[in-house]
Amino acid sequence: MTQLKQLRRYGIFNAKVPRYTSYPPxxxxxxxxxxxxxxxxxxxxxxxxxxxxxxxxxxxxxxxxxxxxxxxxxxxxxxxxxxxxxxxxxxxxxxxxxxxxxxxxxxxxxxxxxxxxxxxxxxxxxxxxxxxxxxxxxxxxxxxxxxxxxxxxxxxxxxxxxxxxxxxxxxxxxxxxxxxxxxxxxxxxxxxxxxxxxxxxxxxxxxxxxxxxxxxxxxxxxxxxxxxxxxxxxxxxxxxxxxxxxxxxxxxxxxxxxxxxxxxxxxxxxxxxxxxxxxxxxxxxxxxxxxxxxxxxxxxxxxxxxxxxxxxxxxxxxxxxxxxxxxxxxxxxxxxxxxxxxxxxxxxxxxxxxxxxxxxxLSDADRWIASAIEQLMCGFAIDIKQLHAKFPAFVPMISETLAQLAGAFPDGVDLGDDRLSVKAGFEPLVRILAGQLDVFQTTQTAHSSAI
Ligand code: SF4
The missing domain is CATH 3.80.30.20 (tm_1862 like domain)
Known part of the structure; x- marks a missing residue:
């Protein structure tokens, strides 16, 4: 499957997602x-x-x-x-x-x-x-x-x-x-x-x-x-x-x-x-x-x-x-x-x-998600070790959420013990990936196209 087809399959052409200038938006x-x-x-x-x-x-x-x-x-x-x-x-x-x-x-x-x-x-x-x-x-x-x-x-x-x-x-x-x-x-x-x-x-x-x-x-x-x-x-x-x-x-x-x-x-x-x-x-x-x-x-x-x-x-x-x-x-x-x-x-x-x-x-749960989303938006990767160190009470939730994210986008995301990173060529997915971490995102209509 070509990369464009994979991006299409992941919703790049129809997703409406926030620009994440803040979390929550x-x-x-x-x-x-x-x-x-x-x-x-x-x-x-x-x-x-x-x-x-x-x-x-x-x-x-x-x-x-x-x-x-x-x-x-x-x-x-x-x-x-x-x-x-x-x-x-x-x-x-x-x-x-x-x-x-x-x-x-x-x-x-x-x-x-x-x-x-x-x-x-x-x-x-x-x-x-x-x-x-x-x-x-x-x-x-x-x-x-x-x-x-x-x-x-x-x-x-x-x-x-x-x-x-x-x-x-x-x-x-x-x-x-x-x-x-x-x-x-x-x-x-x-x-x-x-x-x-x-x-x-x-x-x-x-x-x-x-x-x-x-x-x-x-x-x-x-x-x-x-x-x-x-x-x-x-x-x-x-x-x-x-x-x-x-x-x-x-x-x-x-x-x-x-x-x-x-x-x-x-x-x-x-x-x-x-x-x-x-x-x-x-x-x-x-x-x-x-x-x-x-x-x-x-x-x-x-x-x-x-x-x-x-x-x-x-x-x-x-x-x-x-x-x-x-x-x-x-x-x-x-x-x-x-x-x-x-x-x-x-x-x-x-x-x-x-x-x-x-x-x-902001609750502590908001803070770890805000940190993960900002890391994704700025560097197309999440430093898992750093998140665990900053938010020790959320280690199980962080691990489970990032595993789900990697499972939903297997061609677009690499997940290691210390780091989740967006694969080369899949950077346009970053707002959609951030949206997967966003627990407030219940409606798509208020946002702009992912691309
Ligand atoms: S309406 Fe035109 S001039 Fe006013 S902020 Fe928008 S782009 Fe700028």
């Missing part, structure tokens, strides 16, 4: 965790701890049809200004709940469109952040930049405040594809922003690409990739387009009949991987690529690669504080997510309460 969070837990977990952070900070800006000037991000369209700055006022208050609230000072290992501004802010608004936000939190020794400051919305003045403001990593969403440069997904962004516009960023002290440029878009062909994707590579990114994220119109209403505007089928999607993803590898990129996990010498490559080589809500990261901080509507915080004790809607989020903060509305308190 956020759709299993409940209202059993609220602001009181968030306050307790913030208070428990020891003085001087290194933390990551994520700030969510849920506004865009236009809503691209393909995008499933939680964001709202606005043609005026008024709601953005009001939201920033709330963010400033939330920073005070979070700060007041900490028992000591913390230092930032990472600051990431995401959305939505963080570059919708004016330079003055951005400066107010960043002054508040850097006033409230210390900056750690290997601090990285990254921002999601929309080249169609970012003014030079705003980019200069970000660079002046120390932004050293930028992430630009490209998706695909082919005009026909861009029209079909409701996002027009020319190569020249993108190149102009890249050149401007390069003139500042930018250490790393990331670009996001999508495969599986309407009208995308192997030829059009190859041309787009060549254009992207000419901009010399240091990292690339290659995501499969998730068509979930029952969750993201604006996706009904996308012509389903123009979407490539599962096998064509697989071929597009394989082609992109081959072209990127030929160009010298190293594959990181299942959907990222990095130049050698980049932090992600080094983390992969030294076993320090992690997975968080932004995807793969070399950030080792155990605490991630999420600010803004829908932002998720991660603590050693569990996850806390702010109210998803801006109105409820703003009402909570204006009432001087933390905005956590749901989450998950």
């Amino acid at each position: 956020a759709n299993h969070f409940t209202d059993q965790v609220g602001p009181a837990d968030q306050a307790e977990w913030l208070r428990a952070i020891p003085d001087g701890t290194s933390v990551s900070l994520y700030v969510h800006i849920p506004f865009c000037k236009r809503l691209c049809w393909f995008c499933a991000c939680r964001t709202q369209g606005t043609s005026t700055l008024r709601p953005v200004e009001a939201y920033i006022e709330t963010l400033l208050k939330e920073i005070d609230l979070v700060r007041a709940n900490l028992s000591g000072r913390v230092s930032l290992s990472r600051l990431h501004l995401g959305g939505g469109t963080p570059t919708i802010l004016t330079p003055d608004l951005m400066a107010r936000l960043l002054d508040k952040v850097f006033g409230a939190f210390d900056v750690g020794p290997a601090f990285e400051f990254s921002v999601e930049i929309d080249p169609t919305e970012a003014s030079k003045a705003l980019l200069d403001t970000l660079l002046a405040y120390g932004m050293n990593r930028a992430s630009i969403g490209v998706q695909d440069f082919a005009p026909r594809v861009q029209q079909a997904i409701g996002r027009l962004q020319s190569f020249d516009q993108t190149s102009d922003v890249v050149q401007h960023l390069r003139s500042g002290k930018l250490d790393s440029l990331n670009m996001d690409l999508l495969y599986g878009l309407p009208y995308q062909t192997e030829e059009s994707l190859s041309i787009s990739l060549q254009e992207v590579l000419s901009l010399q990114p240091d990292r690339l994220a290659l995501y499969g387009y998730a068509h979930v119109p029952w969750m993201s209403k604006r996706q009904v505007l996308i012509d389903e009949s123009a979407l490539p089928g599962p096998e064509a999607r697989f071929a597009l993803s394989e082609l992109a991987q081959i072209l990127l590898t030929l160009d010298g990129f190293e594959q990181i996990g299942f959907d990222h690529f990095a130049r050698s010498g980049d932090g992600l490559s080094k983390a992969k080589a030294s076993g320090r690669l992690h997975r968080n809500f932004q995807g793969y990261t070399d950030d080792a901080a155990e605490v991630l504080i999420g600010l803004g509507a829908s932002a998720i915080s991660k603590f050693p004790q569990g996850y806390s997510q702010n109210h998803p809607g801006t109105a409820k989020y703003q009402a909570a903060v204006e009432a001087e309460t933390l905005a956590g509305s749901r989450g998950h308190s």
Whole structure:
């Protein structure tokens, strides 16, 4: 049997599985965790701890049809200004709940469109952040930049405040594809922003690409990739387009009949991987690529690669504080997510309460599964000895679960005494394999295709 046939037999073309940026995935969070837990977990952070900070800006000037991000369209700055006022208050609230000072290992501004802010608004936000939190020794400051919305003045403001990593969403440069997904962004516009960023002290440029878009062909994707590579990114994220119109209403505007089928999607993803590898990129996990010498490559080589809500990261901080509507915080004790809607989020903060509305308190059983899934997603292998040493009470359960996994995927997985590893060529199965460990996964409908 060919490898493709085996992958098909294991469900690669019809499985719907989470991307496992957390375990359990956020759709299993409940209202059993609220602001009181968030306050307790913030208070428990020891003085001087290194933390990551994520700030969510849920506004865009236009809503691209393909995008499933939680964001709202606005043609005026008024709601953005009001939201920033709330963010400033939330920073005070979070700060007041900490028992000591913390230092930032990472600051990431995401959305939505963080570059919708004016330079003055951005400066107010960043002054508040850097006033409230210390900056750690290997601090990285990254921002999601929309080249169609970012003014030079705003980019200069970000660079002046120390932004050293930028992430630009490209998706695909082919005009026909861009029209079909409701996002027009020319190569020249993108190149102009890249050149401007390069003139500042930018250490790393990331670009996001999508495969599986309407009208995308192997030829059009190859041309787009060549254009992207000419901009010399240091990292690339290659995501499969998730068509979930029952969750993201604006996706009904996308012509389903123009979407490539599962096998064509697989071929597009394989082609992109081959072209990127030929160009010298190293594959990181299942959907990222990095130049050698980049932090992600080094983390992969030294076993320090992690997975968080932004995807793969070399950030080792155990605490991630999420600010803004829908932002998720991660603590050693569990996850806390702010109210998803801006109105409820703003009402909570204006009432001087933390905005956590749901989450998950981690049990030890969750922790061993989370560790096993993160190892699989980052290195396509599970160190069984390490799991046994960390979770001695679960040794029988770990052994039984991994034996079942290997038994269900005999061609795709090798199981030894100390290690379970995904066989070469079966890496695309990794989300399906992780799903087998996930005791929360009861429905497939809420997730994206495995490929
Ligand atoms: S792709 Fe970016 S600009 Fe478009 S709707 Fe999504 S977050 Fe907004």
